[in-house]
Amino acid sequence: MHFLKDFIRINHKGETPVYIQITNGFIHCIMSGHLRKGARLPGSRKIAGLVQVNRMTVVAAYDELQAQGWIEQIPRKGAFVKEELPVLSPEPLTGTNTGQESSIKKTHFSFDEERIFPVLTSGFPPEEMLVFNDGFPDPRLTPMEELTRSMRSLSRRKTQKKYMMYGGEQGTLLLRETMAENLSDTRGLPVTPENILITKGSQMGIYLTASILLRPGDEIIVGEPGYTGATFAFRQLGASVNYVPVNEGGIDVEAIEKLCREKSIRFIYVISHHHNPTTVTLIPERRIKLLELAAEYRFAIIEDDYDYDFHYTSTPMMPMASLDKQGSVIYIGTLTKTLAPSIRIGFMIAPQNFIRAAVYLRRSIDVQGDSLMENAIAELYKDGTITRHIKKSVKIYRERRDHLCALFREELGNRVSFAVPGGGMSVWAHFPGTDLAVLSSKAREKGLVIPDGREYDNAGRKFNTARLGFASLNPEEQQKAVAILKKLLQI
């Protein structure tokens, strides 16, 4: 049984005790068919010599094998592979069946890989790169000290221990109460804690809502160009997507009305502030009209207001949800833009029967959120930290917007065209006469990441336009970034 040496390879530095390593080696031997049912195992002394360990270690391994049910030890007869185990045909001895095998690349079963849309997964860009991202906040401003301090202090309190348990599928009551008060006070939303579900960012609100509403083939409406992250989720869930143009006033409601007359529409997905990607805000007459259409045609409105807090030309507009008296709107918001993308706290507001369904479904997806963090966030609302942080960031981001727009005008002149966004964290910049894909790839070589425009190109149109996030670049970084663009555009 010299092959045993191939299966039992001892790593004296590993975390696993040596006797378990021997145990597992024997199991691999059995599994690969080299030790058949009924086979007699070599004596412990023999194995000890073979793999250079103390005999007692082998004895412990045999006991373990017996405890786990792989072998049977019969006094004065020896140890035998259990008779109940199936007979396996031995695999050829290669380097890959010794427990040190390489990882598996492909499934043995088949599945419909085409059905899952590949999305751009960027990973974290290297430290030293300048990044015009999709319009994200600056994590250097995030009040992490306050958040971790609050989490720590809560976790020490005896009364908070229960929040480390299961039970928070809807979000903690403390956070829902706090949000209800805040949202009713600042956004005019008529909500109680029963109308709120705390989600993982706005994406989970979008996914839950669509999962509840959609049956395969259902007709829905989204703006074009629009937010790919939502459209992909809808298509994944079987929606038949109708694209409606977005212009300066937001999504085209006349086109929506026309579609409603033609077919039964399940829901309309609309971004009320700073449409992704074009940054426009939905104007009042269209908000009213949408609510009227929803009343008449009984579709649902998914109002994604991910960017509410960051409006600069006026105060943010009241959400459609706050004007909705009939129960047509599912309102989705998030703190990921307010705090940081990796702090995955979002919320959805809807009539109670809908929130109930969403809570049930959420249980199936990830059970619940991080309740202790939710309570910590509630504390930061209560002590004013979040309000102060929003005020401060709005001021800084507005300055950064103005700074970048000025730089574009001064440095890039007519090689870039854009409208100054009324809010949000990005500029929708068109590059006439430049191939954006080429520019993007050249810029990367110079240490600048800029989108190549493909992401928004649902319908295969050539936009040659990119969302350039300004919020996470300070003035100095913006100067460096624009200098790189200027050079590449040979101005």
Next chain:
Amino acid sequence: MHFLKDFIRINHKGETPVYIQITNGFIHCIMSGHLRKGARLPGSRKIAGLVQVNRMTVVAAYDELQAQGWIEQIPRKGAFVKEELPVLSPEPLTGTNTGQESSIKKTHFSFDEERIFPVLTSGFPPEEMLVFNDGFPDPRLTPMEELTRSMRSLSRRKTQKKYMMYGGEQGTLLLRETMAENLSDTRGLPVTPENILITKGSQMGIYLTASILLRPGDEIIVGEPGYTGATFAFRQLGASVNYVPVNEGGIDVEAIEKLCREKSIRFIYVISHHHNPTTVTLIPERRIKLLELAAEYRFAIIEDDYDYDFHYTSTPMMPMASLDKQGSVIYIGTLTKTLAPSIRIGFMIAPQNFIRAAVYLRRSIDVQGDSLMENAIAELYKDGTITRHIKKSVKIYRERRDHLCALFREELGNRVSFAVPGGGMSVWAHFPGTDLAVLSSKAREKGLVIPDGREYDNAGRKFNTARLGFASLNPEEQQKAVAILKKLLQI
């Protein structure tokens, strides 16, 4: 225009500036049809008198209304509701259309509420209650100091700021590398970071896997009694569920083989350690047989090993995934039992093509996890905190198991029957001659929460058996709990 007073109610203590409150009041007036398009607004002085504010506040409100696009101010003529707004028929003036409306209970659109399974949502039990939960860890043992300290110190490092951004859809590379090393060392899993997806607890792994595999009507197999949280997710996703008995050796593989001969099976969901609810561990011969069947019939095995770390009678058995050389197994694990339920870190291990699909799908559901926390957990692995914590908890939980089993025997005698579980955090306890539902409701009055057994009763059988979690009750609490049971059982 006296009705304006009903719409514009000033709260001087609110977070919203008074001029915005006036703005929003006017918007509600327009929305409810009381101010029609083209209507002339009263002069600012008049409104100032009506709602008792400074005139300049009203001027600011009118400017805001104009900036948002609701009215038009014409010099020397006054302010007018914009002509572009649709005409709305006025709603009757009630207390509910003044911006102070109560929350909405029901959606105006319809949706299939039946399709979403109502699950038991317990909320957090009150502080003073004793709880026999479903088998959860004791959050009083969780190394929260270490975790929050690690998060805090990471968040201060400049190099970690990027982890607060988007980019972590698969989990941070640091945590995946750390887990790959740890899982290969301790569980013999042949994994690289490309085989791992960091999830939100094991539930997300279950949901993602089932979403990828299932087409409506697909046949799958689960154990009966079994884990409702998984079965509900499968049914929600359209699976046709076949129930196969679970006995002392785990799920009945002969019954599985029989089903495989009859119909095409998409996947089998199996819990390899401490089956939920019955606590049995899958024996070696069945593990081998399952892998053989998967090879032959090309179904997928979802191996849920949520409870791996907590085995007491031997070391935990090597997962089927570590014996799977063909790519049949999707292995699901979690740290929620190791650390705390609200620390939502789990993982799934699968062939690379499957992980890729899961990462794409995950983007649609909640984009990514909390990357900073993931890195903090990786640090706790690296500095040995988690290994020490597991060792310590295994010791404590084993003692608590023994203590509870002894109490049951001594105090409750033949009124309760159970097998001492080989691991995990609960006892599967049968109460012969007692109606568990009645016992459960009486116990609650005495300050003790115990399950009523309905949760596992998928097939409508009357088990009269409950999973009684012992891990989160210390010996003293166990004594109190058993004393309550003893009294209620009138022993």
